[in-house]
Amino acid sequence: NAGVMQNPRHLVRRRGQEARLRCSPMKGHSHVYWYRQLPEEGLKFMVYLQKENIIDESGMPKERFSAEFPKEGPSILRIQQVVRGDSAAYFCASGSGRFPEAFFGQGTRLTVV
Amino acid sequence: GDSVTQMEGPVTLSEEAFLTINCTYTATGYPSLFWYVQYPGEGLQLLLKATKADDKGSNKGFEATYRKETTSFHLEKGSVQVSDSAVYFCALLMDSSYKLIFGSGTRLLVRP
Numbered sequence: 001n002a003g004v005m006q007n008p009r010h011l012v013r014r015r016g017q018e019a020r021l022r023c024s025p026m027k028g029h030s031h032v033y034w035y036r037q038l039p040e041e042g043l044k045f046m047v048y049l050q051k052e053n054i055i056d057e058s059g060m061p062k063e064r065f066s067a068e069f070p071k072e073g074p075s076i077l078r079i080q081q082v083v084r085g086d087s088a089a090y091f092c093a094s095g096s097g098r099f100p101e102a103f104f105g106q107g108t109r110l111t112v113v
Numbered sequence: 114g115d116s117v118t119q120m121e122g123p124v125t126l127s128e129e130a131f132l133t134i135n136c137t138y139t140a141t142g143y144p145s146l147f148w149y150v151q152y153p154g155e156g157l158q159l160l161l162k163a164t165k166a167d168d169k170g171s172n173k174g175f176e177a178t179y180r181k182e183t184t185s186f187h188l189e190k191g192s193v194q195v196s197d198s199a200v201y202f203c204a205l206l207m208d209s210s211y212k213l214i215f216g217s218g219t220r221l222l223v224r225p
Binding site: 004006031033035040041042043044045048056059091104105106107 | 117149154155156157158202204211212213214215216217218
């Protein structure tokens with residue numbers, strides 16, 4: 001669990017600003033998954049990426065949200081023009097194959113004020 | 114669609130009490146089932162899993178049995194400790210999928 005690194009742990013943004021969330025997968029992992037946890041709810045799948053490819057973004061809102069996983073560096077989840085409803089915990093998981101059940105990061109808690 | 118339903122919390126117990134957290138699922142096929150634990154301020158940790166009917170997953174004194182006939186995967190522990198206080202999530206993963214489907218979580222508070 002400690003091997004998947006997310007930063008920042010906490011992020012406060014004003015409405016209309018941009019939020020950038022970073023996820024460094026465990027060493028040797030090339031598959032990254034992002035989930036969102038709204039208050040008092042379970043985690044919901046957002047997007048699945050492999051290096052330089054978006055495999056499935058069916059859980060991402062169509063507007064303002066984007067994700068990337070470049071050849072070098074961490075995966076980035078970007079939220080443009082944040083609104084209060086974006087306040088949530090965003091978790092990243094990584095794996096060496098298609099099944100991410102084991103390795104989650106500590107999450108980034110985004111608060112929009 | 115596929116879904117997971119957990120009992121609502123919080124569940125408050127005294128130390129050494131017996132724990133059951135109910136989890137039922139709806140799925141079109143035969144999923145793998147998981148319990149995750151989230152300690153305060155931390156991310157999710159895989160607690161245990163079961164991949165087919167009648168399998169029992171166990172870890173750290175926790176157990177859960179995959180019951181296909183009742184579509185359930187209830188989490189149990191014979192004697193809880195204060196350190197078990199956390200939020201517990203039940204989840205499923207359909208065969209050939211990569212999207213974990215989570216329940217809404219059950220908060221457990223264990224008092225000394």
